[in-house]
Amino acid sequence: MADALSHLIVDGRTVCHPTGGPRGIGRYVIGLLSGLRQIHAPVIALYETEEQKSLLTRAVPDLDLRQLEPAVIRDLSVPGSWYLATQLMLHPIPLDPVPRIITDSGLPVAAIMYDVIRERHPELYQVRAESRAQVLIRGMLARTLDALLAISDFAADTAAEELHFPRDRITMIGAGVDPKFAPAVDDPWPRLQGVLRADRRRIVVTVTGEDPRKNTTRLAQAWATLPATLRRSHRLVVIGDSDEVGTADVDFTGPVTDEQLVAIYQFAELAVMPSTDEGFGLPALEAAACGCAVITSNVSALPEVLAEPAAQFDPYDVTAIAAAVERALIDSAHRELLLAAAQRALTRWTWTNVGRAVVSSLEELDPRRVRQLRKVPYRVAVTGTFDDSVIGRANTSRVHELAKQSPLAEITLLVDNSANDHSTNDRATNAGPQRFPVRALGRFVPRSQFDEVITLD
Helix, strand or coil: CCCCCEEEECCEEEHHCCCCCCCCHHHHHHHHHHHHCCCCCCCCEEEECCEEEEHHHCCCCCCCEEEEHHHHHHHHHHEEEEEEEEECCCCCCCCCCCCCCHHHCCCEEEEEEEECCCHHHHHHHHHCCEEEEEHHHHHHHHCCEEEECCCCCHHEEEHHHHHCCHHHHHHEECCCCCCCCCCCCCCCHHEEECCCCCCCCCEEEEEECCCCCHHHHHHHHHHCCCCCCCHHHHEEEEEEEECCHHHHHCCEEEECCCHHHHHHHHCCCCEEEECCCCCCCHHHHHHHCCCCCEECCCCEEECHHCCCHHHCCCCCCCHHHHHHHHHHHCCHHHHHHHHHHHHHHHHHHHHHHHHHHHHHHHCCCCCCCCCCCCCCCCEEEEEEEECCCCCHHHHHHHHHHHHHHHHCEEEEEECCCCCCCCCHHHHHHCCCCEEHHHEEECCCCCCCCCEEEEEEC
C-alpha cells in the first residue's frame, strides 16, 4: 500500500498557457483544483507569474497557492507527496511540463492524460517535422512518469497503446462542468444580440470548428437533408472558426465568450457533438448542464459522457446523423429520454468526483521505481559579462569567490557578451558552472529554478 497523500502539488501554470488558456485544458485544471478543494484534499497549486496567481485566486477561493521555486519544493519533498503535471499533452508541449526542480527532488510524478489524438492521427497532426518531434518528446517524457490520470476510459486505453505506458498505471478520473453552465433563470435571448440572427428561430448547436475530426462537414450535409419544415423553423449554429459561409439555415458564429456560449446552450433546442475522436467531450456535458437535449457520435470517448445508446449515432453516416437530429427534434418521448440521460450524466461527472478519484488513485499507487527524496541544492543564477575583458575577468573571479563561499550551491552563468564580438559560449576560464545566454532567462531557462539571481556589472 502506498503512503497516505501528504501533499498534492498541482501545476497551476496551465491556466494562462497561450493554447490551453481559460478554456480546454486550462478550464479542466481549474475544475480539478476546485474539486480537490471541495473534498479538503492536501492540494497545493503552483504558479509562476502574477497573472497565473490572480486567475487561480479568483477561480478557486482559499486555494493554497505557492510560487514555483526551489525553496517551496524543498519544503514539500516529504513522503506521500506527489507532483501532478497538467501540461504534458499541450501542443506545443511546454519546455518544462515537469520542472527540473521536481525531477531533482525525487518526487513521484503523475500527469493528467487528456487525449493522444495527435499520436493517433499522424496524417493530420504530424505533417511537419516539428510536430513529429513534439510527439516523440512527449512520448519519451510520459514513459518516465509514475502514473497517468485519464479523463475517460477511452483516453486511458489509447494512451496505453500509443505511449507504450503500462495500462495498470493509468486510472480514469473523469471530468466535470463549470457551475456557470446552468439552466436559464431568465430569457437568454438578450445575451445573444449580435451573436444570432434576430429572428428567434430555434437552434441546433454544435461546437466544432475547422479540425476534420470535429466532423462539421458531415453534420452540415446531414442538416441539408432534413425536411424543409424543420429547416424553416430551426437553424444549425456552428460555434467556432470555419472557412465555410453560413447559409439561410446554417450559421458560423466564430469565437464566442463563455457567457454567450451559456446563453446559446440555454436557448438551443438540441446540441450535437458529431466528432470522430475526443478525449472526453466536454461541450456535450456543458450543454446538458444548461438544460439542453444532447446527442453525440458513438465513437471514441463520447459514449461515456451520456452513457445512453439512444443518444448516439454513427458519425461517418450522413443519413444516420440526419435521422438522429430529426428524431431528437420531433419525437417528444425521445427528447424526454435524452434529457433524463443528460441529468444522470451531471450527477456522475462532477469535479468533486474527479477530486476523489485523483486522491484515491495516487494513494493506491506506489511510484514505478524506488525513489530517494532529495533536497534540491541552493541554486544561484549569475548574470553578467564573462569574457577576456577587464570586466569579464573580474566577474569570473567574483563567481569563483562565490563558489568558495557557498560550496554546496549550484551556480549557473547567464552570459551577456553583447558589448563585444566574443561568442556567448567563449570561456575565459575553466570554471565549471552551466552557461546560457542571458536572453535564455525566462525562456528556456525558467526563473523558477533559481533561489537567487545575482546581476554583476
